[in-house]
Amino acid sequence: VNQSLIAQAQLKLDNKTKPPGSLGRLEEFARRMAAISGVMVPDTSKKVIFTFAGDHGIVEEGISLYPSEVTAQMVFNFLNGGAGVNVLARHSGVEVRVVDVGVDHDFGETPGLIHRKVARGTRNFAQGPAMTREEALAAMQVGIDLADQCKAEGVALVGTGEMGIGNTSPSSAIIAAISGLGVRELTHRGTGINNAALENKIRVIEQGLTLNSPDTQDPLDVLAKVGGLEIAAIAGLVLGCAANSIPVVIDGFISTAGALIASELHPNVRDYIFAAHRSVEIGHRVMLERIGAAPILDLDLRLGEGTGAALAMGLIEAGVKVMKEMATFDEAGVSH
Amino acid sequence: VNQSLIAQAQLKLDNKTKPPGSLGRLEEFARRMAAISGVMVPDTSKKVIFTFAGDHGIVEEGISLYPSEVTAQMVFNFLNGGAGVNVLARHSGVEVRVVDVGVDHDFGETPGLIHRKVARGTRNFAQGPAMTREEALAAMQVGIDLADQCKAEGVALVGTGEMGIGNTSPSSAIIAAISGLGVRELTHRGTGINNAALENKIRVIEQGLTLNSPDTQDPLDVLAKVGGLEIAAIAGLVLGCAANSIPVVIDGFISTAGALIASELHPNVRDYIFAAHRSVEIGHRVMLERIGAAPILDLDLRLGEGTGAALAMGLIEAGVKVMKEMATFDEAGVSH
Incomplete structure (x- = not known):
């Protein structure tokens, strides 16, 4: 910068x-x-949040309250403007663009959706790698392409968001692999699971890390083996924004997992990142410290989608004003 | 409620x-x-911040970086839309109304200004009482009247703001008197004074409290003896909003001093208060704890005027949406 x-x-x-x-x-x-x-x-009139949707094989281990079908259902909710991120983005004058990078659903011609499906969800990382390295790179390329398009359009500020039932588990796995801290210290209740389900979630993530033993010096290996398609796309978006000199606002726990992969690959991207908020998820603090980003808001949010980013983008624009x-x-x- | x-x-x-x-x-x-x-x-389309301006006799003790003339100069800046609170209120869709409740300047017919001057500033509370009880009550009535008018207009959300060179000193004095804590623990650098000036400021406030010995069981006595006209008006605004079932967003340190007086007079007003942000001023935390309000933002703000309220009002409206x-x-x- x-x-x-x-x-x-x-x-x-x-x-x-x-x-x-x-x-x-x-x-x-x-x-x-x-x-x-x-x-x-800078002229801040054009502001965009990308909400990347992807499914997760790990859901078959019973780590989430909600079934995988909800990912696709929420994509339609986003397209209809009824989800939390739509409401808060409208409030902040931000456009929401919804990207299918890995939903286990055939959207056909669904208008309004950005069709960039790499696979119909990841594989269950408790049983083997979530993605091949090629799949992870293809999903990252989706984010890079969208950042390039933002540059061409003159977008002043980009926000990240995601939807993927089960995606706090790969996010905890990523920060555990990269930080070397224990899974238990980095794993929380996601959408609201109880104690027994939390114990199971911790066990499943530990099993996945042991089984796949990702190379902790190779962020792409970590991403491929225990990550997610939407997390990869966010990593690509962050890299692409930095390459195009576009400031990027990362939302909560899952988005920060993507930004963490990007910043491990290229530490310079940290200069382009704003951290929207401090998530309720306990692994989030560790991620933010590693990236070196101070959260803007602390409102006990844990919805994802880009909701925190939408609010923080309004505050960043206030600074420019x-x-x-x-x-x-x-x-x-x-x-x- | x-x-x-x-x-x-x-x-x-x-x-x-x-x-x-x-x-x-x-x-x-x-x-x-x-x-x-x-x-x-609730329909949140009408949102108003009242920025109350008043001068302070205590400024002659050298407790501020800026001369008292700046209070009147800033009133013109508010009316021209060029101050921080104007920029941030526009950003949040909030109207700013500027009230002369005690500026040491003859504004004549100045259009746009709400003319409710009670006195041309307070007296120097290091030498005697800042106000008579009657003056303090008259300034409170200004805030009560404006809250009543908001009810008639259908204003959904009110914010407080202030401008008064020297007004962190009466604010520190108020919380010291009410909490019983030491002035040193509650007094900070205001607009940015150095160490020597901070020592002088602490000494002056201590002198004022000793000399006036306000009745700490009588919030009106505290307000009159060591407070300010704009602080009294804010106390009245908070009381008036509560009486009219209008939620009121209190800005930073000085506004919270006003809200504290109101909540000591009528503890029920606490149910109507939102605390906009955590100020850099060290006495602010003690005030907020006593009121029982959790700040919404923590952005290292210390400008006043209603700037923090403007940002917080946008977030509160987001919740309603x-x-x-x-x-x-x-x-x-x-x-x-």
Whole structure:
């Protein structure tokens, strides 16, 4: 990112009618948006969240409250504008684009859906690798392609989101493999499972890690063996946004698993990442520390889809508006 | 507030297409907005922040970086739409109304300003009482009147804001008097004073408390002796909003001092309060604990004016939209 623009941006902010630094993280958002985009006051009118949907073979181990069918059902809910991410994105002036990267359902010609299915879900990683390396790379390419398209369209800010019944399990597995911490310290209740189901979930994830023994020095191997298609697409989106100088807002636990893969592959992508919020999922904190991102919101969210990203994008845009719209001391005739 | 509506609201939220409780505090906002307004899905189109301006005699003790003239200068900045609160309120779809309740400046006919001046600033509370009890009551009445007017206009959500050079000192004095904690533990750098100035500020506040010895069992006595006209108006606004069943979002340290006076007078007002954010000012946490309010945002803000309230009002409205716009499981054909 353009470091000289960070200093220039702060100079400009310090001429605004307020004590220096008094708008706290809003000023950070304004500085970073300038440095990432290369423009002091980027035009933030185009903002897009990509909600990637994929299914998970691991669901057959009974690790989720909901059946896999819900993934496809929720895709239709997204397309109809009735899901949480739709409501919150509309509120923040953000467009939601829904991508089938791996749902176990034949959507046919379904209009409005971005059709990029790599496979009808992952395989059960408690019994073998979730994906081949080729499948993982193909799913990453989906995210990269969409980031390239955003650059061509002039999108100022991208958000990540996901839908995939069972996808907190691969996310816990990814951070366990990469951090070396125990699965138990990194695994929570997902959509709300009880104690017995949580014990089973921990056991299943541990079994998958032992069986597949992913190469912890090879993020792609981790992604392929215990990850997910939507997680791979998010990793690709983050890489693609960084390559195109587009700031990217990562949502919660699952999105951060994707961003973590991207940042392990190319540490420089961290400069392009905003962490939307602190998830209720206990493994999330460890991921964010490893990426070096401070969450913007802490609202006890655990829905995913891009809901936290939608809210945080509104706050980041507010920071840019501070830079753009606030009067300077001279303009306002205020003593300083 | 209507407790039965809280339970009904949660039932309605639990039918939305999401795991129960997964939208965390957004669901809390939706429940509380229903319970306070008495309407399951209140119309949130009208939202208003009142920015009360007043000057402080204590400034002659050298407790602020900025001269008192800045208070009036900033009033013109608010009226011209160039201040931080204007930018952030526009972003959140909130109207800003600026009230002169005690600025040491003759505004004449200045259009757009709400003229309710009680006095040309407080007196120096290091030398004697800041206000008479009558002045404090008159300034409170300004806030009460404006809340009544909001009820008549159908305003769904009110925010508090303030401008008054020197007003972190009376705020620290108020929480010190009410909590019994030491001034040093409750006093911070305001707009950014250095160590020597901070020591002076602590000494001046301690001197004012010793000299005036406010009756700590009488919130009005505390307000009059060491408070401020804009702080009194905020206390009145909070009381008036509660009396009119209007939810009120309190901004940072100074606004919370006003809300604290209101909640000490009538503990029930706490049910109507949303705390916008956690201020950098160290006394703020103690105030919020005493009121029993959990801050919505934590963005290192310390500008005041209503800037934090503007951002939080957007998030509270997002909670209401979750209730209003999200599809139910049945509507969306999603299994549960």
